[in-house]
Amino acid sequence: MKKLRNPVRGHNRSRLLANSAAAGVPRLILTALSFALCASAAEYQLHLEPGSTQVTWTLGDVLHTVHGTFQLRHGDIVFDNETGKAGGEVVVDATSGESGSGTRDGRMHKNVLESAKYPDVSFTPDHLEGKVELTGVSNVKLHGTFRIHGGAHEITVPVKVTANGGGLDAEIKFEVPFVAWGMKDPSTLILRVNKSVEIVLRATGRLSQNATAQVGTRN
Numbered sequence: 001m002k003k004l005r006n007p008v009r010g011h012n013r014s015r016l017l018a019n020s021a022a023a024g025v026p027r028l029i030l031t032a033l034s035f036a037l038c039a040s041a042a043e044y045q046l047h048l049e050p051g052s053t054q055v056t057w058t059l060g061d062v063l064h065t066v067h068g069t070f071q072l073r074h075g076d077i078v079f080d081n082e083t084g085k086a087g088g089e090v091v092v093d094a095t096s097g098e099s100g101s102g103t104r105d106g107r108m109h110k111n112v113l114e115s116a117k118y119p120d121v122s123f124t125p126d127h128l129e130g131k132v133e134l135t136g137v138s139n140v141k142l143h144g145t146f147r148i149h150g151g152a153h154e155i156t157v158p159v160k161v162t163a164n165g166g167g168l169d170a171e172i173k174f175e176v177p178f179v180a181w182g183m184k185d186p187s188t189l190i191l192r193v194n195k196s197v198e199i200v201l202r203a204t205g206r207l208s209q210n211a212t213a214q215v216g217t218r219n
Contacts, residue, residue, distance in 0.1 A: 042082035044132070046168055046205040048075030048090065053203040055092055061193040068099035073120070075203070077142070077170075079128045086125040086142060090201070094121045094148075111184050114149060121148045129156070137162050148176065149183050164204065172201040 055070040075090035094115040098105050109115045123146050130140035138161040146155045155174065162169040179185045179195035187193050 043078070043080045043209070045088070045208050046077045046079075046170070047208070048072060048077070048203045048205045050074070052205070053201065056200045056202075057097070058198040058200075059194060061187075061191055063191065066099050066104070068097060068105075070094070070121070071096035072201075072203075075205075077125060077205075079125070079132065079142075081128075081131050084128045086128045086144070088125060090123045092121045093119065095119050107186065112178065112186055113183070118149050122146070123155075123157075132161050132168070133163065135163050142172075146176075148178075149181065151181055153181060167205055167207050169204050170202070172199075174199055 050072040053072040053075065055072060057068050057070065059066045059068075071093045073091040073093050076088040077090065078087040080086070094113050095109065097108060097113065097115065099108070123144055125142045125144035127143040128140060129143065130138065132138050132140055140159050140161060141156050142159055143154075143156045146153045157172050157174040160171040175196045176199055177196040185193075185195060
C-alpha cells in the first residue's frame with residue numbers, strides 16, 4: 001500500500017524553511033555590513049589647517065645658512081593602514097616664501113621659483129610604508145608625486161607621527177634638489193649656495209575615520 005504524506009508535517013517543514021530564510025536575510029545583511037566595515041576600518045583622513053601647519057626651508061651657503069618659511073594653502077592626507085594605499089593632496093603657496101630679506105626674496109621669486117608663473121607647490125601621496133599607530137609615536141614613509149616649478153617628481157618622504165588624542169602631529173623632512181629639477185642656481189662668482197634646499201613641514205591635524213576622499217587617486 002502507498003504511504004500517504006503527512007500534510008501537517010509538510011506544512012511545518014515549509015513554515016520552518018520560510019522562517020529560516022527570513023532569519024537568514026538580516027543575517028546576510030549583517031555579514032555584508034561587517035565585511036564593509038572591516039574593509040574601511042583602517043582608512044583615515046588627516047586634515048591640515050594653515051593655522052596649525054608650519055612649512056620651513058633651509059638653504060646653506062659658504063658664509064651662512066638662510067632660513068625661511070612658506071604658507072600652507074590646504075592639505076588632506078588619506079591613508080589605509082591595512083592596504084598601504086594613500087591619497088589626498090598638500091598644497092603650499094609658493095608666492096608666500098620669505099626669508100626676512102626683501103631683496104633676496106625678490107630674486108628667489110623672480111629667478112628661482114618663478115612663483116608668479118608657478119604659484120603652487122604640492123605633494124600627492126599614493127602609498128604608505130609602515131603603519132600609523134593611533135597611540136604613541138610612529139615612523140612611516142609616504143611615497144608620491146612632488147610638483148614644483150611646472151615639474152612632477154616621484155619622491156618618498158619620512159614622516160614622524162605622534163598621536164595626540166583626536167588628531168596627529170606630523171613632521172615631514174626632505175631635500176629638494178632644485179637645481180637638478182630645472183630651477184636656476186642662485187650662486188654667483190662670490191657667493192656659492194647649496195644646490196638643494198631642506199624642507200620641513202610640521203602640522204597638527206584632525207584625524208577622521210572612513211574618509212570620503214578617494215584613496216590611491218589623485219585630486
